[in-house]
Amino acid sequence: MFENFKNSNFDNKVILLHKGEEFDYARVRELVEEKFKTFAPKKQILISGEDNFDFIITFLAAVFSKKEIYLTDKNVEVDVEFTPDNSTLNFGNVDYENTFINFFTSGSCGTFKVIKKTLKNLVREAQDIGNLFISKENSLRFCSTTTLNHLFGCTFHFMTPFINGFIIDTDNVQYPENVRFSDCFLVSSPSYLAKLQKYKLKFKKNPKYIVAAGAKLDDKVFAYFEKESHVIEIYGSTEAGIIAHRESSKRKCLTLFDSIKVENYENKLLTIKSDYFFEDSMTLSDYLKFRNPDKISVIARADRVLKISEKRISAEKIEKYIESSNYISSAYCLKINEKLAAAVVLNNEGIDFFLKYGQTELIKVLKKHCSDKFEVIPQKWRFLPEIYQTYKGKVARAKIEKIFLTNISFPLVLGQKLNGNSAEIELIFPERSNFFIGHFPDFPVVPGVVSLYFVTFFANSFFDSSLSPQVFRKIKFSKLIFPSQPVKLKLSNADKHVEFKIFDEKNIYVSGILSKSNFFE
Numbered sequence: 001m002f003e004n005f006k007n008s009n010f011d012n013k014v015i016l017l018h019k020g021e022e023f024d025y026a027r028v029r030e031l032v033e034e035k036f037k038t039f040a041p042k043k044q045i046l047i048s049g050e051d052n053f054d055f056i057i058t059f060l061a062a063v064f065s066k067k068e069i070y071l072t073d074k075n076v077e078v079d080v081e082f083t084p085d086n087s088t089l090n091f092g093n094v095d096y097e098n099t100f101i102n103f104f105t106s107g108s109c110g111t112f113k114v115i116k117k118t119l120k121n122l123v124r125e126a127q128d129i130g131n132l133f134i135s136k137e138n139s140l141r142f143c144s145t146t147t148l149n150h151l152f153g154c155t156f157h158f159m160t161p162f163i164n165g166f167i168i169d170t171d172n173v174q175y176p177e178n179v180r181f182s183d184c185f186l187v188s189s190p191s192y193l194a195k196l197q198k199y200k201l202k203f204k205k206n207p208k209y210i211v212a213a214g215a216k217l218d219d220k221v222f223a224y225f226e227k228e229s230h231v232i233e234i235y236g237s238t239e240a241g242i243i244a245h246r247e248s249s250k251r252k253c254l255t256l257f258d259s260i261k262v263e264n265y266e267n268k269l270l271t272i273k274s275d276y277f278f279e280d281s282m283t284l285s286d287y288l289k290f291r292n293p294d295k296i297s298v299i300a301r302a303d304r305v306l307k308i309s310e311k312r313i314s315a316e317k318i319e320k321y322i323e324s325s326n327y328i329s330s331a332y333c334l335k336i337n338e339k340l341a342a343a344v345v346l347n348n349e350g351i352d353f354f355l356k357y358g359q360t361e362l363i364k365v366l367k368k369h370c371s372d373k374f375e376v377i378p379q380k381w382r383f384l385p386e387i388y389q390t391y392k393g394k395v396a397r398a399k400i401e402k403i404f405l406t407n408i409s410f411p412l413v414l415g416q417k418l419n420g421n422s423a424e425i426e427l428i429f430p431e432r433s434n435f436f437i438g439h440f441p442d443f444p445v446v447p448g449v450v451s452l453y454f455v456t457f458f459a460n461s462f463f464d465s466s467l468s469p470q471v472f473r474k475i476k477f478s479k480l481i482f483p484s485q486p487v488k489l490k491l492s493n494a495d496k497h498v499e500f501k502i503f504d505e506k507n508i509y510v511s512g513i514l515s516k517s518n519f520f521e
Contacts, residue, residue, distance in 0.1 A: 001163050005029050005091040017169040018053045035061040036089045043085035044068045046078060049149025052170035056158060063119060065089045069101045071149040096120040103151050105238040115238045122159050124275040125241050128259055130164035133232060143169040144187035151238045152213045156187040175420055179203040186210045189393030190217045197224040199418045214393030222249035241276030244296055253295040265290045268299060306335050313376050325369050327353055332387045332395055333378060336404045342378035343400050345386055354412055359430055380404055385413035409433035411454060421493040423462040431483040446481040451510050455500045459514055463493045467514055475512035
């Protein structure tokens, strides 16, 4: 931990791995001293999550020089008024109670908030995690699919191994083959694990531990990984820190951490005290079922209650009811232009119905299903291959909202395959797609610009890119694509571009390269 930097007995102890290279306390101390020189005159320090290794070095330099830390995000414009500072670097003096770390969170409402923690809050949290899960371990290497600039990544990929004396591998895990050690403690998100389970992908080496947070870990995903690893699901928030945990897919309840003290339970809202925040108490933002003395289950998010047509409705209740339909595997509801909208994923029976009777008839059936239960039902529908999620494991609300606001019909995805840097999507452009209108009246075909739009869309979805549809090259349109014609889109991801082709067993319809450069090469 922090005191080890002033103790020469720890100089040769390895604490970081970076690109396969080991860094002990002595070498990290030298790097911290160099980093301090770059920001010494400032009292406030901004740290991004783009590079885990640089994040840790900068964080340590800020702590040992008593700076206030802001963990920035590429999606947040940080408004910080920098003040001058003449503090010095001191490895022997850490102020746990007065060193502040500011996190940014948007929750599910889309409005960014600054959440202030003390170093003491983070250290206590890391100590309790270590005592509960890893106190008997001699050696572990912590690696992650997440970044360090939000609380879950900072807590589990940095503070927990650092405080408890384990090695931190700073290279992000992008693909399952990146997990190379059997003594791995993998920090991940439910969305990343769900994708591996969906395509039946395996780690090169099964992690000893897998911890996930940010959203509920589906029981099927949980069961898939717990056959080979100790899986831990964490329930918590940026404001409160860790709250409860689950260590088996068969358990339906979460167990409160020992340090969580329940102050009040009223109207399904839990008020707690803990050492992980410096307020006296905090009322959680989820509706919970409290099973005295230490068990809880999450009913719904309180901030997902929507007001539509002067009526307050629970988005989660409607989602669960839509999912009870014979045709839907998952759903997500949101408000679009004062109307309730539903993004849904069809199961096999739903796909068969869609192909046989069409999108309009399926929407009629789903609306009838909802109207049997609710007064306010979804008026806008989109059929998606999955409910998209962010790298933090949250529903990608902004992406789904953009899909609703984009005036283009989405293809029906019949199946998806992902294998490392290669993806294959089987899809159909339904007859009633709006881009067939006027293209052409008696001879409808898929416009070339539409096929390229979805090449870009799926490349960004599978490979977490920010590619622009304006940087195509070597495009070749070989055959026409007609309504309701099954085709496949194959994507091959490389360092500087994504190769693509739309094809079936007989023909290649479109092929080319989507460049990752802003200019044609």
